Amino acid sequence: MTALFSGTAFAAAHHTKVVGDCQHAEYKPKSIVLYCDQTAILTKISYSSWGRKTAKGTDRTAIDNCKPSCAGGKISYHHDHFTLDRPKTERGVRVFTRARVYRSGKLFHTYGLSPPN
Numbered sequence: 001m002t003a004l005f006s007g008t009a010f011a012a013a014h015h016t017k018v019v020g021d022c023q024h025a026e027y028k029p030k031s032i033v034l035y036c037d038q039t040a041i042l043t044k045i046s047y048s049s050w051g052r053k054t055a056k057g058t059d060r061t062a063i064d065n066c067k068p069s070c071a072g073g074k075i076s077y078h079h080d081h082f083t084l085d086r087p088k089t090e091r092g093v094r095v096f097t098r099a100r101v102y103r104s105g106k107l108f109h110t111y112g113l114s115p116p117n
Contacts, residue, residue: 016052016087018096018113025093025116028055032084034099034111039064039073042082042099052094055084061101078103090115 020029022036028047034040040063047057061080066073080103084096099111 015050016055016094016096017116018055018084018099019116022114023117025090025095032059032099032113034101034113036114037070039066039070040109040111042080042101045082053085053087055096057082061103080108084113 015027017025017027018029018032020026020032022033028045028050030043030045032042032045034042040061042059043062044060045057046059047055049056058079058081061078061082062075063078064070064073064075080101082102083100084098085100086096086098087094088097089095090097093116095113095116097113097115099113101108101111
């Protein structure tokens with residue numbers, strides 16, 4: 001008899017997720033859009049842990065300075081650490097609702113994350 005779920009599918013079905021694209025809840029996405037206008041994004045994510053209450057990892061954060069406008073702004077990239085936390089059940093899915101980004105060992109910024117659509 002074959003398993004009903006592969007290891008990855010089973011884990012994805014039972015773990016806390018995060019809305020990585022401002023719409024869909026995902027398990028361990030490769031990037032997380034922090035602002036839905038695309039001015040702050042965690043890219044090239046490498047997870048060091050993922051649990052029911054928190055997830056942690058490293059990334060390359062892309063930040064648009066929005067000068068003179070967000071469309072014409074300059075994007076800067078930073079190698080950061082992040083923590084996802086404050087899990088909450090939204091529309092029947094358990095998702096992380098906060099991302100905290102750390103730069104040079106200090107808290108850089110805290111972001112509220114979108115609920116799934």
